[in-house]
Amino acid sequence: MLRIFSKSWDPKNKHCYVTGGSSGLGLAVAKLLVSKGAHVSIVSRDARRLENAMKELEAVRTFPHQILKCYSYDLVTAAGSREALDAVCEPHQGKNPDAIFMLAGSCHPRFFIEETEETMRTQMDQTYWVQAWTALEASKRMVRDKSKGKIVFHSAYIGYITLIGYAAYGPGRMALRALADTLRQEFLLYDIDVHIAFPGTMYTPGYDIENATKPKITLKIEETDPGMTGDQYAKGLLRGVQNGDFHISPDLLGNIFRASMRGVAPSGNFMVDSLWNFIGWVGLPIWRMSVDSTVKGHRKEHEEYLTSKGFYSSDTKSSTLS
């Protein structure tokens, strides 16, 4: 409510570090930051994609001395995340980034009973750890150097409301929300702001990867989500960060989910959120009952699917290891 009196955050001349910055939402946010005059460092695993991404960033450069850099690191380990941060800080005299946008990750939906130890762990790496390590390393540096900073996490609708097919993915997305909620409070001890964004369906290269393993029933239930492009979502995300929003959900459904899962997270506008809360209170149980009934109606087809996959005849003893 006090927003009209406070100045919005300006990325101009700030050093912004964007993980997963070579494609999809990461690249869209990186481009937007460059166009607003920020110094931008992107990190991702794929060197060839980084090269293409750099061309796109150079195309929107706003002044000659703007520092635009790319680096190839794997961020699913603490060591990789630390090395990436070392590299990213170097052209800035070792100074910590002013803002970190953690947009790396991927989604691989599946029926739970088709998950293995490996797929479960990989999905936790690609949701939770890929952001948690960067947050841990960056916040230690910021506190040690007593520097101001912004840390932006990225969850998803599925971090608010789970759905059949996301048993490996949802936990990591909700874990990020818990981490962000805790750090928002804990970082009141320092000068570090925390944000977390909750996008729905986004038409990016990651969406095609996601749909490759997505159960049919999940695809059917998601048909009604209109979705956004990466560029549309990047604008909403950056607007939220600039406004100082903590949970960022720049669309109608996201706001209803947010209000229904608010817990003790601060929200922007008590009156508007009362409306979202009420809509969720009445509407979400009806939606859930409809989805539940769709799932129940899928039992026979699902049993045929499991039979065709040889699930009933496979070896129980090695099930989680294969």
Add this chain to the structure above:
Amino acid sequence: MLRIFSKSWDPKNKHCYVTGGSSGLGLAVAKLLVSKGAHVSIVSRDARRLENAMKELEAVRTFPHQILKCYSYDLVTAAGSREALDAVCEPHQGKNPDAIFMLAGSCHPRFFIEETEETMRTQMDQTYWVQAWTALEASKRMVRDKSKGKIVFHSAYIGYITLIGYAAYGPGRMALRALADTLRQEFLLYDIDVHIAFPGTMYTPGYDIENATKPKITLKIEETDPGMTGDQYAKGLLRGVQNGDFHISPDLLGNIFRASMRGVAPSGNFMVDSLWNFIGWVGLPIWRMSVDSTVKGHRKEHEEYLTSKGFYSSDTKSSTLS
């Protein structure tokens, strides 16, 4: 609302598998199940504690042929969880347990910037994986054998509302909620019921372990939580399971948190929950502001604490690995 017409679940003569069953909440639930005539298998790591626990279970045995067994396994890997299930099923002609109560785990609060790669991973093992592997292995068996079953997860208040000091613990607890929510829906495809419990402070041996690393500021904020004994909580948990409740929070605060974090989770009573939702809507922002202000007031003391710990002079480069 239809509860009065449905029969409550009776553990008598059912095989109940209780992880973490050698002490605290796990032992309390195991004893309660034995006293209600269930065959009970408990698993935990510590062989000596298992021996003492068996004496307590034998003391409440209700009939001579009641099968009471204990096993020592480490459940933080998929392999350990699979081997434990193999062992537990053996005295029951290889049949899957009728109900699985996943009550193993531990809590080690700390300031986030004092966490390391190892402490972060251990805490995720001790919250999320220690339950996720058993759920994965058990549900594969239940689906393959087309057997009915109950899987009971165990989260905490911190799975609803996070708090300074729980940056490593909260994510695992909230991840469990996401897993339970997903599986409740996905298991409509099979005959498996899912439940998840959210206890607050519980006066068990785990509570002393937890308080050993808990930051002072967290202890101070938690002073107002009245807490329960393991036995009190076990009764509430089992009542919830018997009633068919999905999210189980058998106390006032838990219900307010639950309604404020309901998302699309089904709840027992729409009218009563409207009241919890309203109380949470008005009360939780006030509580949060009060906690936030306590945290801000702790800045100076915290800086002195970090100085005394040598945080500002330690080596940044190896920070997450030490």
